[in-house]
Amino acid sequence: MSTAPIAQQAYRASVLHFHADPAFFEDAYRWYADGLLIVAGGVIVAAGDYASLAASLADDTAVIDYRGKIICPGFIDTHIHFPQTDMIASPAPGLLPWLDTYTFPTERQFDDPQHGAAVAEFFLDQLMRSGTTTAMVYCTVHKASVDAFFGASQARGLRMVAGKVLMDRHCPDFLADTAEGGVRDSEELIRRWHGRGRSHYAITPRFAPTSSPAQLALAGELARAYPDTYIQTHVAENCDECNWVSSLFPAARSYLDVYDQAGLVRERAMFGHCIWLDDDDFSRLAASGAAAAVCPTSNLFLGSGLFDFERADARGVLLSLASDVGAGTAFCMLQTMNEAYKVARMKGSYLSALRMFYLATLGAARAMRLEGRIGNFAAGVDADFIVLDPAATPLLARRTGGCEKIEELLFALAMLGDDRAIAATYAGGRLQWQRA
The missing domain is CATH 3.20.20.140 (Metal-dependent hydrolases)
Incomplete structure (x- = not known):
């Protein structure tokens, strides 16, 4: 597989990433229901609302449409x-x-x-x-x-x-x-x-x-x-x-x-x-x-x-x-989240879905002293990200179709999801895997 730099690309979907631990900070994450992730040369250029960022794209930028799905850090x-x-x-x-x-x-x-x-x-x-x-x-x-x-x-x-x-x-x-x-x-x-x-x-x-x-x-x-x-x-x-x-x-x-x-x-x-x-x-x-x-x-x-x-x-x-x-x-880390939630409950504590997604992304990057390289969508961070499909199975589709809050949506993915919910995986801005 070639690892040469690639031109600017953009991905349209709901976009989620973290800048703090949701267990301790209310405003710990960014969620863009209609979002855009912009990537160039294997790193993040920007992440935000599609309406705010679309005008900044170069005329020849390819926009890959993942609407209905969620982009989050790998x-x-x-x-x-x-x-x-x-x-x-x-x-x-x-x-x-x-x-x-x-x-x-x-x-x-x-x-x-x-x-x-x-x-x-x-x-x-x-x-x-x-x-x-x-x-x-x-x-x-x-x-x-x-x-x-x-x-x-x-x-x-x-x-x-x-x-x-x-x-x-x-x-x-x-x-x-x-x-x-x-x-x-x-x-x-x-x-x-x-x-x-x-x-x-x-x-x-x-x-x-x-x-x-x-x-x-x-x-x-x-x-x-x-x-x-x-x-x-x-x-x-x-x-x-x-x-x-x-x-x-x-x-x-x-x-x-x-x-x-x-x-x-x-x-x-x-x-x-x-x-x-x-x-x-x-x-x-x-x-x-x-x-x-x-x-x-x-x-x-x-x-x-x-x-x-x-x-x-x-x-x-x-x-x-x-x-x-x-x-x-x-x-699959979704299945790991599922078990982590139950372990926490058996010990008398509670893990929110937001906290579990944080621990599997930015929390892990911080634990590894790699914040700034991986784990979220700050500008300049490596473009390692995944596309989650909330409708990957009939049960997921039925449950997530009625979710009104981001916590409910992520919790359903953590409890009901597995590798079938991964629609695509990118590393260094390159497509590594895509579900048929």
Whole structure:
């Protein structure tokens, strides 16, 4: 696919984007019922009312008519495993047996570059048809898996974050690296991919039990040497896992403290799950600028627990939503919103539809320190956007046809929508996928 600059284009539809968190600010979003999005050279030129902006278009500007649909920023998935695509929906009684039975044997195959390349292409196809234009992606321990992923994402012109998993203990021999070798490989991949095009590297310890203290310490040194890289890992997902971490790291105050002592809690660090953190942990996340990737679908699937939005919000933690495929059972962030809403209700709090769409767009961009590049339609931001169809299914059409408020319309999409509601996906101003 060509990534050369393209001429000005305009898209007419209802237009939605955010400039603040709707949980804390009433005037947090912009909604243009008859809107226009103007794009040139892969970035946003303007977004607003059609009547106000149409006269500013150059005479030769193509206007693509999506009236009856909604244009919003592309979804951002902050925690997902591309090698687990082929084992999605695998049964197991909990996280640890699920890893042993399905995850590790599946990841073994990624020592074959051709296998990795084929899965990467299919994985990215699924993201595009689901409206996800940016993701934070776990690869495997194999350098070839990272090369396969970034090679595929760069060819499409996508902004993606990914990294090689670090594991030097408590895993099968066929997936184990060494403390020094895993970090050395990671540095080599940073130099190869980080900042090249729209690619960003994430230092990626799988989770504390599969990294020795020496490997975590070396990962922290790498993070200090490359402060603009990302860090991604799992924390406090499952009670059995938390007990295991306590036995392995008896000197640590908490699971999060294991990473903090290694120098891995900082801005651009994304911690998946965060279910069993205490108040001090949430305060530490907020103070450090690190963020939580909330994974409701996988947490329900594995019976891990319910994320406490109210406690995290009270301490000012940066939050985002994530599918966590393959424990998560859907790529589509609309389905992730559906589960997030129910998790919040079970914990006694409430997520509005506006807040859920914020968490999957600008909220995620802020958590990743990418505001100004992705996440909304401010001038100069990358033109990553999707077209939502409120009439994608007969039930959606019937329900949304009677919606009078934007909250009702978005809530119906979140509760009843899936990848069928994604009419088109654009990244860098280029059409990546379109529903037939």
